[in-house]
Amino acid sequence: MKIVIAGGSIAGLSSALTLGCIGHDVHVYERSDVPLRGKGGGVAVLRHMMKFLEQHGHYTQHMISVPTIMRRRIDINGDVLTEEPEKLPFSSWDTVYRSLCAMLPKDRISYGQEVVGFTEHDKGIEIDLDRGESVSADILVAADGIGSRTRAKLFPNYESRFAGYVAWRGIVDESAFSPQEVEALVNNFTMFRDPGHMFMAFLIPGLDGSLAPGRRRFNWLWYRNEADVAAMHRHLTDDHGHQHHASISPGHLSTESFEELCELATRHLPVTFQQLVRETRAPFFQSIFDALSPSFSVGRVALIGDAACTVRPHTASGTSKAADDAVALAEALSSNTEFHVEQVLALWAASRREAVGRLLVKGPELAASFGLGSTDT
Ligand SMILES: Cc1cc2nc3c(=O)[nH]c(=O)nc-3n(C[C@H](O)[C@H](O)[C@H](O)COP(=O)(O)OP(=O)(O)OC[C@H]3O[C@@H](n4cnc5c(N)ncnc54)[C@H](O)[C@@H]3O)c2cc1C
Structure with missing residues (x-):
């Protein structure tokens, strides 16, 4: 057919x-x-997607993901509240996307x-x-x-339905920090939670797919409840004044949104996470919607x-x-x-x-x- x-x-x-x-x-x-390269954040590559990549492209988990060792929850001072072993296969949207693109003959897609x-x-x-x-x-x-x-x-x-919260997201090179500054984050899935918001960070492959220490990237996500729909629409307005339905892609946040993000980070996050946010050159924004x-x-x-x-x-x-x-x-x-x-x-x-x-x-x-x-x- x-x-x-x-x-x-x-x-x-x-x-x-x-x-x-x-x-x-x-x-x-x-x-x-053009191909969508460079636009996504971190993703956990679950069993079914991994099986798919293995069957169609002979990729294996260790080729595309940086596994975590511990899941840690920290408090506002950066002290560890809870810690348990957890091996999560974190990769990046780019890595999965690129693996799929590489398997599809080029004449089968028109951009x-x-x-x-x-x-x-x-x-x-x-x-x-x-x-x-x-x-x-x-x-x-x-x-x-x-x-x-x-x-x-x-x-x-x-119509899809707004779930009541948004996600600020970003990716920052591991090499932007000294090893001492980020020692506690490497190999871990680290979370911070307070009422109405939750921040998490973990390592993902470099943009070129590299898994080598120093060439990887930190992925962070900051979920925040957003009852103010007007504020959400403001953040969904890009640097050229265009309003979007659900997300602003990396590099297109308005200056006001970027400044508000940094200010919120300073007020609400542990210092290590503030640093991740501040060093991120192209943060992005997504409203969380349910659609069926x-x-x-x-x-x-x-x-x-x-x-x-x-x-x-x-x-x-x-x-x-x-x-x-x-x-x-x-x-x-x-x-x-x-x-x-x-x-x-x-x-x-x-x-x-x-x-x-x-x-x-x-x-x-x-x-x-x-x-x-x-x-x-
Ligand atoms: C750029 C990008 C980055 C993402 N990053 C992440 C991430 O970091 N982590 C994560 O968990 N999920 C991410 N996602 C979402 C995740 O990829 C999806 O949940 C999942 O992969 C299923 O996506 P999808 O292909 O159904 O839809 P989408 O990924 O939304 O793709 C829809 C595609 O259709 C194209 N399109 C839309 N309308 C038309 C049309 N009328 N004609 C032709 N083309 C059209 C769009 O340009 C887009 O490429 C990202 C999605 C995109 C597009």
């Missing part, structure tokens, strides 16, 4: 790989003019082309691109993220990754869920040949929607246990 994929991030690339693997003719259209609409007919689906061009396919896979335009067309009345598409398929359209359902970051499963969606979709489309394509997609969609149920419950529960988010989630 000919399959068009809208969106060339983790979900889009994963599905291009799995569907290509079983012989379908796939093509990805990504609206960004700078946005999917703007589609029309279904008896024998297939016609997909419209932003420059007036259109392409025919048997299936459209919508991997266009939390603000999915495809989902909006299918379900115009559906009313259905993961309609006719010949399948929604995957964040377009189908966005889970809370505490479950550390956004990329793994995207890989699971892609594997399950390929499994469905390699069997069930006695069914019509719409039926196959409907069966796949129902089973994936059920499968994510556990994560949808676990995310808000974890957030609540950290004192994050609105209580009605």
